[in-house]
Amino acid sequence: MRRIHLLLFGCCLIPSTLMAQELKSDYIQWGFDSHQFANKLSSxxxxxxxxxxxxxxxxxxxxxxxxxxxxxxxxxxxxxxxxxxxxxxxxxxxxxxxxxxxxxxxxxxxxxxxxxxxxxxxxxxxxxxxxxxxxxxxxxxxxxxxxxxxxxxxxxxxxxxxxxxxxxxxxxxxxxxxxxxxxxxxxxxxxxxxxxxxxxxxxxxxxxxxxxxxxxxxxxxxxxxxxxxxxxxxxxxxxxxxxxxxxxxxxxxxxxxxxxxxxxxxxxxxxxxxxxxxxxxxxxxxxxxxxxxxxxxxxxxxxxxxxxxxxxxxxxxxxxxxxxxxxxxxxxxxxxxxxxxxxxxxxxxxxxxxxxxxxxxxxxxxxxxxxxxxxxxxxxxxxxxxMMTARSSMSWDLAVEPFITYFNLGNGKFFNYGGVRQNDRPWANVGVQDYLPTWRWWFASKLLGRTAADVPANGLDAEFVWDDAYMGGSTVRVHGSTSKEYLHLFKTKYALKSGDVITFRYKVKGGKADASLVFTTEDAVNTEKAYPVLASTDEADEDKWVEKTITVDGSLNGKTLALVALKMENAADLNLYLGEFSIVRGTFDAPAKPVIAKTALLHSAKNGVDGKIIFNMPNSKASGEPCYNTDVKTSLFKLWAKQEGKEPILMGVTTSWAGMYYSVPVDVKGQGKIKFGVSAVSLDMKKESDIAWGEDHDIFTTYDYSDEIKADKSVIKPNEAFTISYVDPRHEAGNWKIEHNGTAVASSNNTTEIKVNGLNQVGFYDLVLTGYVTENGTRVSKEVRYSNYVQITSDAVGAVPHINKLTANDSETSIEVVANSEVTMKYEGKKADGSGSRGIKTLEKPVGVKVSELGLTNNNQPWSLAFWVKFNSLSGGTQIVDMRDPGTGWPQNNWGTFWSTYDPSTGVYELTLRAKNGGGSPEYKQRWKVDFIPGAWTHFTLAMDGNGTNTKPMLYINGKEAKAHNWQIGDRNGEGLCEERFVNNGWWDANILGISLGRHSTAAMNAVIDDVKFFNKYISAAEAAQTMTSTSTTEGGLKAYWDFEADADASHYFTSKVGNAKLAHGELKVGTGEGVASLVPDAPTYDAGSAFVSGNYQVKTTAEWTAKKATIVSQNGTDMAGTAKLKYAKAGDYEVTLTLTNAHGSDTRTFQVIKVKADPTGINGTEAADMKVYAIDRDVLFDVETPGNYLVQVFSTNGQMVASKAVSVNGAESVRLHLGAQGVYVVNVKKDGKTLRTVKFICK
Structure with a gap:
């Protein structure tokens, strides 16, 4: 028995959850504008x-x-x-x-x-x-x-x-x-x-x-x-x-x-x-x-x-x-x-x-x-x-070009090819969009049913989804229940011939149905020719793309195909993903190898590398004549990238003779060169040219550092250890300090992170970081203070759940069982349940109150609005607070009296006061620097210092004046806080004072809010600090107070604890005219409120088990411990995922792997049963029993192949791979070119 050792270097593979890189102005040069067009024509x-x-x-x-x-x-x-x-x-x-x-x-x-x-x-x-x-x-x-x-x-x-x-x-x-x-x-x-x-x-x-x-x-x-x-x-x-x-x-x-x-x-x-x-x-x-x-x-x-x-x-x-x-x-x-x-x-x-x-x-x-x-x-x-028909172009000679669609829209959060994940980087290229259903969801209970009576009231539905794809990043999902229904897919005019191969590919994610492809021809358009492709007895398998082929015979030979439909009968909770429909005549040659004109590395950062490639195809066309892809036997081009010492990564496809690469995953601790390549794919998508590679480019010569930091916990308890670090693995070291009320309580110098064993006092702590940042394109050392970055909350309000241990049959490593035997999953957690204040989720919808109920008749009166907020996420341009009448005309229904927006990329909160007529007075803008940290509670107070004639805004964050950034009035501007006042005469009696009201080109808040208070006076910093934790109804000037501890009424309004003003979560329902809407209350969704305010909301932890192809016999659990009993009916390698969730967050862990054998002897098992795959720490072992030629490939979760090894086995042998980096990997094992097993595992 020999052992094969495969060492994987590079322990810092870039995470897949980072922000996307995007097209920048200098990446592609347009060349000219309209005024220069005539000159370009003449030259x-x-x-x-x-x-x-x-x-x-x-x-x-x-x-x-x-x-x-x-x-x-x-x-x-x-x-x-x-x-x-x-x-x-x-x-x-x-x-x-x-x-x-x-x-x-x-x-x-x-x-x-x-x-x-x-x-x-x-x-x-x-x-x-x-x-x-x-x-x-x-x-x-x-x-x-x-x-x-x-x-x-x-x-x-x-x-x-x-x-x-x-x-x-x-x-x-x-x-x-x-x-x-x-x-x-x-x-x-x-x-x-x-x-x-x-x-x-x-x-x-x-x-x-x-x-x-x-x-x-x-x-x-x-x-x-x-x-x-x-x-x-x-x-x-x-x-x-x-x-x-x-x-x-x-x-x-x-x-x-x-x-x-x-x-x-x-x-x-x-x-x-x-x-x-x-x-x-x-x-x-x-x-x-x-x-x-x-x-x-x-x-x-x-x-x-x-x-x-x-x-x-x-x-x-x-x-x-x-x-x-x-x-x-x-x-x-x-x-x-x-x-x-x-x-x-x-x-x-x-x-x-x-x-x-x-x-x-x-x-x-x-x-x-x-x-x-x-x-x-x-x-x-x-x-x-x-008023118009759905037009179709699907009518060409199939001998010249096949008809192929993968139902791909031309964008995605990942890129799949052949049903396999190639990378997990976001992309968009509409040029590779496939042919899509002609009429867009023509469902009917009979073929060519053309009346509303032919559409079942509660039948099937279809939509595009972005969670799976056979090719690209999206596909069509058909779902629902029906006794019989047709989905009319394509209007065509193809002359068919015997031997044409029709391929239909799909994946049944759940449910069942009897499904057939239905064809009609021009000479008998109402007569269906049905070909079964799915039976209701087929087992759903969310991981398997099923291919069905139909060879055109005499019944369709010489006929003109007029319609392609999918007939579904006996469908029950069907969840069907479409992967391919194609008609291919004969075989098509592989295209020539592209000829590269230029490649360029455009940007390098923690997210990966951006690049571009420009190439040409060998062809016989005269200069200046158009040359189409069909002229060079090509359907599309694959775009490849290869870091030195790594396997090539397929980053996407294009129909153009040029391509862009975004966020190519690279090992930032690996070798510093990368190259870009392209290959041409045949018209039938079955053959491919060799890859043409460009020159090597240095990755790190002009590396763009990210100065972003992150904490490993969103909710921290007293004396609980936590770590704050740079996100960028290549970031220079800095000096870290955590302060409480101006006193340093923890520090770490010349490091890329600070590890804190615990802080015992509940409250807010500042992080002070002295290190390199980018300013005006230059790296400079600078002290940056992150106010209130660390929040220590009491144990009583609960915590984010944490899984300390997860076992299967009391083992923390892979186990082997026989089919239909019971597997006992167990977990150990930590205390996470508790109780505290109750808030409501904004759900990116408004929370508002009529200004008339607050006693406001203009915005030159003094008032203040205070509330707690915890953002779940922040998008560019998030609307925080504004005041407007959504029911008035455009554009005042969008502008209103004032609005305010937060830009998380700059940390700037901008408040804009506006006159009623845009040209009557310039806009007054005041900007502050604010660090809203997703997952952390922030107390927000906007105070308007009105005197009856004019006004001036102030912002308090956690009871302190926010740092004034700059201001602008018309074409005048300055730094810091503007001392001028503004006549805010823009007013509508039907105004709504809204939190998360949202508006044109800005997002409403994805957040939880709590303890909303309105004062009919301008409050000071001291008063803002006092009201943060106060639940008193007798605070000076308090006009309205909603703590959400009592349920909303039957009309979904919350009545104030002070006065009679009513506040509601709702939705802006569209009216007539651009932007016209009205705030319609809806049922609020409650969640744990501020950790710094008392209340009675119960935080309970729930356990969710995900076990593909298993029957969950029983389950129970709390925040501290729980079990689940599973059974598997079929042989295979399986993983089980546990998620503990409560109002503060969640924790997920996956157990790998449960190997299920068909029977104790393995005699009736599949060929895959001859190989056992398991992991011990950073060693992956394959015990091989059957001779043959094996190919072992290891992939990171972003689709990058990090290792490949071919080995010829003559008898029972063991293959050991030692992995030098911790993380999640996917191992694919092929024998004689056929995949035996694909296993995901964690390398610790």
Whole structure:
């Protein structure tokens, strides 16, 4: 028996829970703006097509698909070529600084409702430069994308006159070749200008240019379309709201001389105007559907009269605008919370309800109304599907390109490939978005059921999720119960042939169903051909992707596939994840190896490394001609990174010939070089080129240190040991000191952490840290005081639970049992239960009171608001306290009398006082430095020193004046506390004084609040300190006091212990008009309140056991100890996770591993039973009984392969791996290329 020793170095693998790195302004160079576009056109040529070295981030590599019509697979069969509206989304993408470029931020825009869009005008893209990612996803869906000239309103300025004139005089053929090469599908103009001189000469010349450009480019790009905001007419004069007439018909263009399609301004909603426009379009041989009725989504325009109820009756299309920097779907996606996944889900709901219908199922015939709401609960909106069909581009020759989708949106919190986790870094690249369900959740109880009666009232539902994926970071989840239901997936037009292989891949997370893939063909669209793929007797396995294949035979040979659906019968609590649907004809060659043009390391920090790669593919295309991925036999490209001495990591994929890397995990104590690589994947996703690697880059030469610190406990008890340390493993040593009331009680010098054996006195302690920080790009030594960083709370109020010991059958290491035998899990904890004050969770929703009930009639009165707060988390721009009337008009419903926001990245709390009319008085801003520490209680007091005429704010934190940072009044500013006062005349009688009220572009609080007090006077620091722990109702000036010890009433209001004012937790329910809302109380959620206030809220610890594929026979437990009895029916290696939770927090531990054998002899076991896998301290042992060729691979939890060893075994042998670093690892063992076992374990 021989032993194999494998040593793993690098004990400081970067944690996976850190903040994401993201696209910065210097990572990718755009190259030019709208004003420079004409010059770029004049200097560009096919012979020399390069703008700059980053061109590949702006060149589409997906040939635009063409869409088809098939009335038999439409939901609404009364929509024809003549009345099927188009939709122009003249909207910004994501945020202006990033647009659709690849990013490291998961919560990025990944629009997916392409079937209901016929043109995307990227409003925050200047003329002639569009990110390839947006182009690629739009092109695969048959949607053109254009850029926009953002011409300002009014007289045409000289710079824009020059720009437009230069464009108009450009060589048309060269311009067409430029647009064709880069893959741009149109030019758009925010045309609301007047030419006061020249009788419209520039406008007319530009029109002629557009006519000729259309003629030149249409043979290459049939979906090309120019756009013109109908604010400037043929004569170069502003002329809004006239519809199509003789004064703008030449800008629109006659049939055969099309110039630019018109986007009507927002007062089009008159029957005569629309009818006149239709008639004029027909008169000049144009399709009236090339005219777009503008909808201002930001301003709620048209403001008056009918909108949709009028537009539906006319052959005029739909144009969406709003706003300048972000579209309204994306901009206020925080309405349900600031958690990134919550925001993504909210964005998805907003777009699904707007486009497919308020029910997210276009079959539910919701009556068309005139609403312009776009919120996540927009359930009574008919949707765009009421006036247009869902378009599809799925109609190409399968011999040229297979149809493959993995249901991936193009973003994620991790990246999976082939169902295996490759890394756990957030990412976004909409260019790799897959083909997605056409109609967006067309459920019906019968095939092609088109009426609301065909939709079960309580049937199945579907949604996108971001917790699993076969490829990418998301997929479709189908869930619920039903006796029989169809989910119509894809509208297609594929000519099938015998031998075509159809693959369906899925994962059953829970429940059961009988499921079949259903196909219909154009010659018999109502006749289903069903192929079973799942039986209700199949066992759910949340870890297993199941693959089913169907080979096309004679019954489908020569038929045109019209519809793909999934039929589910006998579904009970089904939880089904979709992984793949594909149709592949034959085999496809591996692509050539990419040729790297450049790689660069852009940023290095504790989170990892950012980089980029630019490459080309060998091809035979002439210079300046477009080359698509299909031309080079490629579906997509894999992006690789490799640290010296480590295995390559797959960081993501791209369709562009350039890629970005964000937060590549590196061993910060390892070797200091990294390189980036790329490989090309075949069209059928089955073959791959060799990896092309760039040069080595030094990781640590320009390392960006993080000065963040962390404590190992969020709740600390008297005499309990704790540690505070730098988060960055590479941080320089510092001098640490903990002070209580100015006296040092603990210290540690020239270290990267301070270990404290315990502090015996309950209360607040400051941390004083002298060490290196980054200021203005330079490392300098500086003393930083973290006020109240350490909080010692009494044992009586309870503590965060802690698991001291976890065993299986009394063993702390792996055990072996036979199937169906009982396993006894036990744990030992510590005292964590207790009782104290009761608070309420904000849940990122408002807690408010009417100012009229507080006796306030203006904000120049003196008042103070005090409360305890414990943040669970902090996002950028968190709303703390403000005062406004959400029911008044925009934008006052968003601004109000005052607002205040906290930025955790800078530690700055900013209070803004505003006049009623924005131009009537400048804003008054006062800023303080505040350290809000998630998990710790902070007492917050905002005091307004009003004198009846004007006012001045003050902030107290934990009974002390907060450190004034700086101030600003209009264009004047200064350091520290502003001594000036402000006439705060912005006032609405219906104002609400709100905590966590939230507003446009800011998050409400994810926190717990307690002991809310309102004083009708300006209180001092001494009074603020006194009220922190006081429960008295007789404090001077106390007007209202809510301690939450008594339950809210039946209407969910808390009555004050002083006076009659009522306070409620609630939700801002959307009204009519932008931003208009009302505070509707809801049932509060109680939680443990401030540890420094007395009360009777009971803190109890609960135990939760998670044991996959086990039956939990019995369980019990407290904070101190508990047990659970489990049984496993099948052989395998299993882990059991225990979580202890109470109101203060939780602790989790996983036991690894329970090896279950099929029977005592192992004779009937699987081949995997011939190998025993277990861990002892930092040694992992594999006892091998069967000869063969074995491959042992070890991965960190972020997907990085940290070791690999191949070994040939001739008989019973033992393989030992010694790991040099503690942590969690995953070991995969293959025999002769087949995976035998994958085991997760903890290396101690």
């Amino acid at each position: 560009w040529s096919k012979a020399n097509p390069t703008i700059n070295e980053d061109d590949n981030f702006f060149i589409s590599r997906v040939r635009p698909k063409t869409r088809f019509r098939n009335v038999d697979t439409q939901v609404r069969q009364d929509l024809t070529d003549a009345n099927d509206k188009k939709l122009l989304a003249w909207l910004p993408w994501n945020v202006p600084s990033k647009n659709a470029l690849p990013d490291g931020v998961f919560d990025s825009e990944v629009f997916s409702m392409w079937p209901y869009v016929t043109h995307w005008g990227d409003w925050n893209c200047g003329l002639g430069r569009i990110p390839a990612s947006l182009l690629d996803v739009a092109h695969k869906n048959g949607v053109p994308v254009s850029s926009v000239a953002g011409i300002p309103y009014g007289s045409l300025k000289s710079d824009w006159r020059t720009t437009l004139n230069n464009i108009a005089t450009s060589n048309v053929q060269n311009a067409a070749a430029f647009m064709n090469y880069f893959g741009y599908d149109g030019l758009g103009y925010n045309s609301e200008y007047t030419e006061f001189f020249g009788a419209g000469r520039v406008t007319k010349a530009l029109r002629d240019f557009h006519v000729n450009l259309n003629k030149a480019i249409k043979p290459y790009n049939p979906i090309y379309e120019n756009l013109w905001y109908d604010g400037t007419n043929d004569q170069g004069r502003i002329a809004f709201d006239q519809g199509l007439n003789d004064n703008n018909k030449s800008i629109f263009g006659e049939g055969g001389s099309e110039a630019a399609n018109l986007f009507f301004n927002y007062n089009w909603n008159a029957d005569w105007l629309l009818q006149q426009s239709v008639e004029k379009a027909e008169e000049i041989n144009r399709n009236p559907l090339d005219l777009y009725a503008g909808i201002n989504m930001q301003g709620g325009e048209p403001r008056h009269g009918s909108r949709w109820t009028l537009l539906k009756n006319h052959r005029i299309s739909i144009g969406l605008w709003g706003a300048h920097s972000q579209n309204m779907f994306f901009e206020s996606r925080g309405e349900k919370g600031s958690d990134p996944e919550t925001q993504q889900r909210t964005y998805m709901l907003r777009t699904e309800r707007w486009f497919s219908s308020g029910s997210r199922n276009p079959v539910n015939s919701i009556a068309i109304n005139n609403s312009l709401n776009y919120n996540a609960d927009n359930t009574d909106f008919a949707g765009m599907s009421a």
